[in-house]
Amino acid sequence: ETGVTQTPRHLxxxxxxxxxxxxxxxxxxxxMYWYKQSAKKPLELxxxxxxxxxxxxxxxxxxxxxxxxxxxxxxxxxxxxxPEDSALYLCASSPGLGLASGELFFGEGSRLTVx
Amino acid sequence: GQNxxxxxxxxxxxxxxxxxxxxxxxxxxxxxFWYQQHxxxxxxxxxxxxxxxxxxxxxxxSFLSRSKGYxxxxxxxxxxxxxxxxxxxxxxxxxxxxxxxxxxxxxRA
Numbered sequence: 126e127t128g129v130t131q132t133p134r135h136l137x138x139x140x141x142x143x144x145x146x147x148x149x150x151x152x153x154x155x156x157m158y159w160y161k162q163s164a165k166k167p168l169e170l171x172x173x174x175x176x177x178x179x180x181x182x183x184x185x186x187x188x189x190x191x192x193x194x195x196x197x198x199x200x201x202x203x204x205x206x207x208p209e210d211s212a213l214y215l216c217a218s219s220p221g222l223g224l225a226s227g228e229l230f231f232g233e234g235s236r237l238t239v240x
Numbered sequence: 241g242q243n244x245x246x247x248x249x250x251x252x253x254x255x256x257x258x259x260x261x262x263x264x265x266x267x268x269x270x271x272x273f274w275y276q277q278h279x280x281x282x283x284x285x286x287x288x289x290x291x292x293x294x295x296x297x298x299x300x301x302s303f304l305s306r307s308k309g310y311x312x313x314x315x316x317x318x319x320x321x322x323x324x325x326x327x328x329x330x331x332x333x334x335x336x337x338x339x340x341x342x343x344x345x346x347x348r349a
Contacts, residue, residue: 127282156335167244168283168327168339181336215283222335228273229337231282 148216
């Protein structure tokens with residue numbers, strides 16, 4: 126139990142579907158992140174939020190739309206995805222950014238399969 | 241861009257020692273992290289090095305040489321539960337972590 130909870134753990138969707146991934150952290154952290162993990166590849170940073178404000182969009186296609194209503198919750202809205210988007214999507218949090226960033230605490234991930 | 245290299249796979253026997261090397265070339269350096277990830281689970285923090293030298297934490301130790309762009313994670317007295325993927329990550333700015341592709345360690349009886 127890392128204090129970061131992701132739902133759903135598994136998701137299968139067609140290319141025309143709209144779905145959302147949810148992340149919640151119970152650690153009192155101020156920064157939250159979305160990472161993409163594909164087999165045999167390094168984790169790719171997608172988005173970073175600090176105090177609900179987006180501080181990083183790592184050239185992510187617009188079919189991925191993040192939402193951060195408060196410092197404890199982070200969503201990733203998915204629409205018209207492609208099969209190559211199939212991957213494990215990891216949410217993480219940290220106390221803050223800069224000198225306050227510390228290490229990342231990860232959730233267990235949402236395994237996404239796009240048919 | 242950032243370049244972080246580590247071996248893809250390593251196999252060792254229970255009770256033995258394994259050393260996972262990580263070399264990096266990044267635009268900046270503000271610390272190096274090692275994470276452990278069991279299959280189907282979250283990556284969990286193992287160690288952090290920002291100064292040269294060895295950091296020891298129980299059976300696990302991590303070493304850093306900033307001038308050589310090199311780190312290693314040393315796992316001693318291997319146990320079956322140590323079978324996992326080990327991720328090397330470099331913080332190259334205020335908060336961005338760049339990860340290697342991970343090293344899958346298999347411990348055999």
